[in-house]
Amino acid sequence: MNQETLTASALPLSGVRVLDLTRVRAGPTAIRQLADWGADVIKIEEPVNPETETEMGGMRLGPDYQNLQRNKRSITLNLKDPEGVALFKQLVKDADVVAENYRPDVKTRLGIDYETLRAINPRLIYASISGFGQDGPYARRPGYDQIVQGMGGLMSITGLPGQGPVRAGIAICDTTAGLYAAFGIVMALFERTRTNLGQWVQASLLESELAILDLQAARWLVSKEVPTQAGNNHPTMIPTGLFQAKDGYITLQVPGQVMWERFCKAMEREDWLDDPRFRMNRDRSRNRVELNSLITEIFSEHPREYWIERLNKAGIACGAVNSIDEAFADPQVRHLGTAIPVKHPQLGDIALVGQPIRTDRHRATVRSVAPMPGAHNEEILSGLGLDAAAIDELRSRHVI
Structure with missing residues (x-):
């Protein structure tokens, strides 16, 4: 047993297998929480097209991708091909969680929606993260952090009075939706210990943004007071x-x-x-x-x-x-070990942002760097019983 396996096996979510279909930020943020705490995450990506993706690396070697996609394994599957979907469904049989952030109609069109997969594995936790929810008038709209910051009211209370709406300096809606989704997944896993049944967990950027308005939302809902920009002042506590x-x-x-x-x-x-x-x-x-x-x-x-x-x-x-560099140089931040040093085969010595949660028994670590597409094809597919010749044949037909 290698050191990576030893480390993962000691973490709270070891033994949980996650099939990760998510992209961009909200979904990968959710699944990073599970991966960091020991889950076996299989990241499922489209097969690499050598004619269009000639650069080995690019954004995948960038800071955002490295920080979001660590501690995962990668397999390439063409889910527009019936054989690719069939392989995916084989993986579903032994999975605990499937996570996706397609627009609501896409998963049904691909034949990988919750009802279809639940028939294969009744214990499956199926997590969907979207911009606006799985139904309703905006369900099929593309939803991005910037758009939701505006629509949910956050921009209206951010910034200096009289200077117009301002976006938050981070992708707060994406990140928050990911964190809520991760909590929903863990909650569903806990309930499954009693019922032996899976369920469909849903989180959206819009609902998450409204939830984190918290006090500002309550000011409207309870007192019918519409909050406005207060700049760097607290809306109610002075100074x-x-x-x-x-x-x-x-x-x-x-x-x-x-x-x-x-x-x-x-x-x-x-x-x-x-x-x-x-x-x-x-x-x-x-x-x-x-x-x-x-x-x-x-x-x-x-x-x-x-x-x-x-x-x-x-x-x-x-x-x-502080500026960001000053923040990471702060003695308390250094004491907490928030920047986790990592040895990357191509980038060399780098650091990634650590988990803010710790217990007296566990501290999450970066066990492996973000994988390149299909880095674990052989390892994962051989676990389904495919030999090297079968895997090569699938690759030649762009199924993987």
């Missing part, structure tokens, strides 16, 4: 925001009256406690522009490390506003 010190920006949050009193003492401005403009949170909210200006004026007198140390010592939450 909370971005402030410029002598040598850079710091971010600050002062929640509640007790913290406000501590903050005033730490800033040596206890007169603010009796100032009618700032006495209570509702007062500070009405006069936030004036308060923020006064805070910035004081912060500008010293470097940000001076304020970060002083305020944290007083129990006030604040921190540096």
Whole structure:
């Protein structure tokens, strides 16, 4: 048994086999969670056409692909060919999970929809990730992160007031939909231990985006208050925001009256406690522009490390506003080991983003780099009983 197998077998999801049909970001994000925690993930891709894909690598050697597709095995199957579908269905017999993010009509057309596969394997967890859901007026629309950020309201509350809607700096809808889908899959696997039955798990970018609005969504649903852009300010807790010190920006949050009193003492401005403009949170909210200006004026007198140390010592939450490289150089981030070093056969020494979850028994690792298409064809197909000659024949006909 090699080291990779030893590591995977100790992880919580070892023994779970996943057939991964997903592409782009939301689906691969979901399946990465399972792969990182020990699942045997077989990534199923279209056969490589040597006439159109001459570059061995390209985006597959890029940072995004490497980070999303690690810890997986790859097989190429032409699902538009009946033989390719037949091979896929053989794999389904022993699979625990099938995940896909086709538009809802595509899987039915290919003959790999949930009802079809459930007849083969009643214990199968079938996960579908889409832009807008599996039915409804938008079901067949192409759904991308940028589009959903706009449609779900996120852009309307992001950015500085008066400067127009702004997209979040990451593919937040894709990532969140992937995380919700992964949770749904694990939930279904857990339920299967009681029922011995699989089920269809569904997640969409639109529903996920609305869910993570959370407080902002509740403000509308409960109080009929339409949230607007607040920039770097918190919509309800003041002072909370971005402030410029002598040598850079710091971010600050002062929640509640007790913290406000501590903050005033730490800033040596206890007169603010009796100032009618700032006495209570509702007062500070009405006069936030004036308060923020006064805070910035004081912060500008010293470097940000001076304020970060002083305020944290007083129990006030604040921190540096870092660039990405500064964030990974931060001593706490380095202590947590968030950047996982990896030896890549072509890229050399690189690092990938680690899992943010740990337990007292487990820490997910990168056991293998993102595979090239079909890297495990022989290994996986031989497990179905095909010999080398049969595999070569399938390859010659572009079935694999």
